[in-house]
Amino acid sequence: MAQIFHPLTNVVSRATIFGALLMAAGALWLIYMITTSDYANQVSVVRAQPVDFSHEHHVSGLGLDCRYCHLSVENSAFAGVPATEICMNCHSQIWSDSPKLAPVRESFRTGMPLKWTRVNDLPDFVHFHHGIHIQKGIQCRTCHGDMEKMPLTWKAGTLHMRWCLDCHRSPEDHVGPRSAVFANSANPLVSTAEDFAEIEKYQVRKQTNCSACHY
Amino acid sequence: MLTKGLPRGWIFGFAISFALTMMLTWSLVYLLVKGTGIWGINIPIGWGFAIINFVWWIGIGHAGTLISAVLLLFRQDWRTSINRFAEAMTLFAVACAGIFPLMHMGRPWLAYWMVPYPNTMAIWPQFRSALVWDVFAVSTYASVSLLFWYVGLVPDLATLRDRAQNKYSKFAFGVFALGWRNSARHWHRYHRAYLLLAALATPLVVSVHTIVGFDFATSLIPGWHNTMFPPYFVAGAVFSGFAMVATLSIPLRYIYNLQDFITERHLDNMGKVMLATGLMVAYGYVMEGFYAWYSANEYETYMQVNRMVGPYAPAYWALIFCNIIVPQLLWSHKCRTTPWILFLITLVISVGMWLERFVIVVTSLHRDFLPSSWDMYYPTAWDWMTYIGTIGLFFALLFIFIRILPMISLFEMRELVEQTTKAAEAVQSPENAGPDSPARRK
Numbered sequence: 001m002a003q004i005f006h007p008l009t010n011v012v013s014r015a016t017i018f019g020a021l022l023m024a025a026g027a028l029w030l031i032y033m034i035t036t037s038d039y040a041n042q043v044s045v046v047r048a049q050p051v052d053f054s055h056e057h058h059v060s061g062l063g064l065d066c067r068y069c070h071l072s073v074e075n076s077a078f079a080g081v082p083a084t085e086i087c088m089n090c091h092s093q094i095w096s097d098s099p100k101l102a103p104v105r106e107s108f109r110t111g112m113p114l115k116w117t118r119v120n121d122l123p124d125f126v127h128f129h130h131g132i133h134i135q136k137g138i139q140c141r142t143c144h145g146d147m148e149k150m151p152l153t154w155k156a157g158t159l160h161m162r163w164c165l166d167c168h169r170s171p172e173d174h175v176g177p178r179s180a181v182f183a184n185s186a187n188p189l190v191s192t193a194e195d196f197a198e199i200e201k202y203q204v205r206k207q208t209n210c211s212a213c214h215y
Numbered sequence: 216m217l218t219k220g221l222p223r224g225w226i227f228g229f230a231i232s233f234a235l236t237m238m239l240t241w242s243l244v245y246l247l248v249k250g251t252g253i254w255g256i257n258i259p260i261g262w263g264f265a266i267i268n269f270v271w272w273i274g275i276g277h278a279g280t281l282i283s284a285v286l287l288l289f290r291q292d293w294r295t296s297i298n299r300f301a302e303a304m305t306l307f308a309v310a311c312a313g314i315f316p317l318m319h320m321g322r323p324w325l326a327y328w329m330v331p332y333p334n335t336m337a338i339w340p341q342f343r344s345a346l347v348w349d350v351f352a353v354s355t356y357a358s359v360s361l362l363f364w365y366v367g368l369v370p371d372l373a374t375l376r377d378r379a380q381n382k383y384s385k386f387a388f389g390v391f392a393l394g395w396r397n398s399a400r401h402w403h404r405y406h407r408a409y410l411l412l413a414a415l416a417t418p419l420v421v422s423v424h425t426i427v428g429f430d431f432a433t434s435l436i437p438g439w440h441n442t443m444f445p446p447y448f449v450a451g452a453v454f455s456g457f458a459m460v461a462t463l464s465i466p467l468r469y470i471y472n473l474q475d476f477i478t479e480r481h482l483d484n485m486g487k488v489m490l491a492t493g494l495m496v497a498y499g500y501v502m503e504g505f506y507a508w509y510s511a512n513e514y515e516t517y518m519q520v521n522r523m524v525g526p527y528a529p530a531y532w533a534l535i536f537c538n539i540i541v542p543q544l545l546w547s548h549k550c551r552t553t554p555w556i557l558f559l560i561t562l563v564i565s566v567g568m569w570l571e572r573f574v575i576v577v578t579s580l581h582r583d584f585l586p587s588s589w590d591m592y593y594p595t596a597w598d599w600m601t602y603i604g605t606i607g608l609f610f611a612l613l614f615i616f617i618r619i620l621p622m623i624s625l626f627e628m629r630e631l632v633e634q635t636t637k638a639a640e641a642v643q644s645p646e647n648a649g650p651d652s653p654a655r656r657k
Contacts, residue, residue, distance in 0.1 A: 004386060005389060005394075009394075032333060158335070161335065161336040162336055165337040165338075166337065
């Protein structure tokens with residue numbers, strides 16, 4: 001009877017038995033690496049904005065407080081993106097002719113708000129409240145990174161559910177005194193025994209059930 | 216049946232079942248577009264047809280594993296002529312069953328969330344949920360059944376490769392025959408592997424439907440919360456599975472003249488298994504009534520009374536008729552060995568076992584603890600189309616199977632001929648032993 005297959009087929013078929021396992025494992029590994037990569041999650045990636053706003057210049061250079069622009073961060077779910085008028089408080093006087101600020105002046109004249117691109121954008125099925133985190137002594141920089149070192153704005157964390165839960169399940173290094181919430185990297189957070197007591201009081205660890213955020 | 220030319224009956228049967236499969240595709244696509252709202256499910260009856268049909272199909276699959284694995288280990292050589300297509304039937308039934316819970320999820324594209332894998336959500340599946348147990352039980356069942364069926368096919372695939380007429384089928388059968396050359400070493404390894412797989416598959420006969428029984432029993436719903444469920448479900452599964460094997464084998468032996476292979480003895484044995492498991496199921500129904508009374512729990516009692524005289528009472532009494540009364544005919548040897556009577560009985564049993572799941576799912580759920588949440592369940596046209604569509608898919612796969620693969624194991628029949636011929640030679644003169652007579656002489 002004539003041979004159907006080339007003798008090489010034996011080698012190929014043996015290789016494919018283990019090759020298939022390796023390929024499957026490799027494919028899963030690749031998918032995992034892609035979904036958790038900074039590239040796929042836009043971490044440390046600068047997003048284009050209508051105006052090249054520099055947090056570095058305004059915070060480190062000029063010493064503005066976060067709350068000067070993000071007005072509702074202490075009380076509301078949404079930290080608040082400043083209205084054009086807040087920019088114009090200063091920029092009607094300084095750099096009032098800068099071509100870089102032309103969109104701001106245009107917005108002020110027409111009343112059409114600037115269309116900022118959201119950098120830290122949670123999906124709509126997650127309810128996150130800024131106010132409660134500020135009130136319980138979570139520093140801005142815990143989630144947002146060193147904003148005072150960002151000439152243009154990027155995301156510091158993946159915003160994955162795991163990212164939220166990692167902190168809620170072991171909050172020891174992240175909860176500090178309320179007075180230190182708006183501190184920058186020059187004053188790193190030092191958690192004390194009092195803070196640990198507060199973690200228990202605030203029941204931070206209990207806020208990991210589904211309906212804490214998905215309701 | 217593996218030679219050239221397509222018989223007209225095959226084309227006709229395949230055309231109908233293929234059309235039904237297309238209807239299934241259509242109803243599933245519409246389901247994905249619109250969501251599970253097109254089904255008749257509501258709150259409190261959240262399970263509906265999806266779970267009824269899932270349990271029904273999974274149950275049917277059980278006969279294949281039982282015949283292949285358990286009867287192999289018990290050296291019941293009469294299994295040889297029905298094991299191949301019973302195993303194929305298992306695979307196709309599991310494929311049909313799998314569709315339902317997947318689609319019932321509502322967002323089947325996220326079904327992989329049921330699998331524990333490293334994820335960005337930092338959560339695991341809920342291991343205390345019977346739904347997760349189902350995923351493991353059914354996927355293990357499907358993969359072991361597939362392996363068992365395939366390993367059993369390898370020597371036959373080699374025969375088909377050697378007899379193939381054109382080079383494409385020679386190549387295709389050649390790839391799947393894995394270089395089988397009929398050497399003694401191949402046979403030695405084959406028998407080892409087959410026995411090991413049979414040992415692996417044996418616990419699955421019990422475990423899969425036990426887990427399906429847990430889906431119900433671990434809840435707190437009256438009529439479900441019952442320690443009897445796992446064994447009662449396993450018995451019901453074997454009952455419906457053997458009914459389906461008989462439903463399929465009786466027409467097949469007529470159409471393809473297999474009376475020498477699937478003999479009256481086979482029909483007789485299948486009838487006996489159905490009678491035994493049918494009596495176990497009947498015991499289950501009686502016990503459900505007993506528990507309702509003995510528990511002195513008003514919800515349990517009400518559930519049982521509601522089953523018997525409530526709005527779904529016709530389904531309950533039809534189920535008692537189909538699963539308890541009709542199978543009593545199987546006490547008679549004549550009924551067991553008269554193909555058309557047995558065929559009708561198996562059809563009735565299949566309907567009865569479907570009704571059983573309907574009654575368990577719907578009557579337990581539709582009268583919730585609070586009368587304010589009571590509701591009725593009416594399946595919609597989409598429910599029926601999906602259900603009938605899976606029956607179409609099942610038969611379409613079966614038609615393809617009997618067309619391209621040997622539905623009776625070739626080499627096992629040869630072995631049986633060899634053994635019985637030797638046995639016959641030992642006791643009597645060799646003239647009576649013809650090559651096609653082993654089963655007839657039993």
